[in-house]
Amino acid sequence: MSSPPALELQGLTKSYGGKLTALSDVNLSIRPGEIFALLGPNGAGKTTLIGSVCGLVKKTSGKILVFGHDLDVDPVRPRYEVGLVPQEINFDPFFTVAESLYIQQGYYGQRRDEARVMEVLTALNLQNKADSITRALSGGMKRRLLIAKALVHKPRLVFLDEPTAGVDVELRRDLWNYVRKLAAEGTTIVLTTHYLEEAEELADRVGVINEGKLLLVEEKKALLRRLGEKRLIVAFTEPVSTLPEFVRKAGATLSADGRTLTYPEREGCAPAGDILRTLYTQGLPVSDVETRHSRLEDILIDILRGKPAATPAA
Numbered sequence: 640m641s642s643p644p645a646l647e648l649q650g651l652t653k654s655y656g657g658k659l660t661a662l663s664d665v666n667l668s669i670r671p672g673e674i675f676a677l678l679g680p681n682g683a684g685k686t687t688l689i690g691s692v693c694g695l696v697k698k699t700s701g702k703i704l705v706f707g708h709d710l711d712v713d714p715v716r717p718r719y720e721v722g723l724v725p726q727e728i729n730f731d732p733f734f735t736v737a738e739s740l741y742i743q744q745g746y747y748g749q750r751r752d753e754a755r756v757m758e759v760l761t762a763l764n765l766q767n768k769a770d771s772i773t774r775a776l777s778g779g780m781k782r783r784l785l786i787a788k789a790l791v792h793k794p795r796l797v798f799l800d801e802p803t804a805g806v807d808v809e810l811r812r813d814l815w816n817y818v819r820k821l822a823a824e825g826t827t828i829v830l831t832t833h834y835l836e837e838a839e840e841l842a843d844r845v846g847v848i849n850e851g852k853l854l855l856v857e858e859k860k861a862l863l864r865r866l867g868e869k870r871l872i873v874a875f876t877e878p879v880s881t882l883p884e885f886v887r888k889a890g891a892t893l894s895a896d897g898r899t900l901t902y903p904e905r906e907g908c909a910p911a912g913d914i915l916r917t918l919y920t921q922g923l924p925v926s927d928v929e930t931r932h933s934r935l936e937d938i939l940i941d942i943l944r945g946k947p948a949a950t951p952a953a
């Protein structure tokens with residue numbers, strides 16, 4: 640028998656005060672061990688979705704299953720499998736780093752396990768801070784402690800709600816490596832982020848949410864292949880008045896000043912190499928050649944602007 644999804648949402652809906660629908664009939668299935676990036680603008684519903692699973696938000700309707708267990712049937716036990724790294728710092732400033740993790744173990748019905756606490760602190764490079772008062776930590780250390788807190792009870796499903804907001808480049812890279820390691824060990828990761836580069840680096844699949852509706856769910860690589868575009872940009876040393884017929888018919892355009900050619904290479908069109916070869920053989924004054932690939936950011940903007948890109952959300 641195949642294992643159940645790490646998370647399954649069926650028609651998940653959340654209205655605040657009967658007016659604002661923060662989540663509208665969201666259906667989503669997250670596979671065990673995958674890194675899933677949930678993307679969308681401010682106020683799209685990402686934190687509400689995470690809060691519904693973690694027990695911080697009371698859903699209005701729909702079902703939530705964690706590793707096959709319906710949270711309506713048992714709202715407590717299945718959540719022992721879940722860890723949350725929230726956007727905001729949520730630990731008591733007067734405890735030490737280690738104490739705050741022991742308390743967390745207690746919340747999850749576990750005995751105080753010093754070896755596990757040191758293991759998590761070491762993984763997050765906080766081992767020397769175990770006895771420091773949490774309010775004396777730097778901003779980056781506090782972020783790492785938030786992650787340690789979410790992981791200390793060994794959850795199999797971890798939500799990272801903007802884990803690297805305000806974090807420096809080096810720590811961001813460290814955290815990315817750590818997330819990859821967790822996923823490689825079998826932990827399922829759901830990530831929200833406004834750094835599209837982060838999603839591009841880490842995610843296996845991407846979901847796009849806006850105004851409470853899930854617009855698209857797709858493998859990241861397939862999405863980039865399907866909606867991404869490669870552009871060839873050629874600069875000329877002097878203005879060119881017309882392009883060779885083959886190049887023009889392939890879809891290349893010339894800038895108004897005749898100094899730049901742009902060619903969007905799409906599937907089934909002439910390869911960029913053929914365009915370049917023609918330019919050279921016909922003696923056009925090429926000075927520089929550049930190719931640009933569209934990134935997740937470009938694609939997300941198109942989707943949010945309503946470009947007909949979405950395949951049915953799954």
Ligand SMILES: Nc1ncnc2c1ncn2[C@@H]1O[C@H](COP(=O)(O)OP(=O)(O)OP(=O)(O)O)[C@@H](O)[C@H]1O
Nearest residue numbers: 655659660661679680681682683684685686687688
């Ligand atoms: N407690 C609340 N009471 C009323 N409305 C709320 C509450 N919490 C969230 N909302 C509203 O629900 C909508 C979704 O908010 P949510 O925090 O889930 O968005 P988000 O995608 O996480 O945004 P961000 O990227 O800014 O964190 C927003 O319109 C927000 O104002």
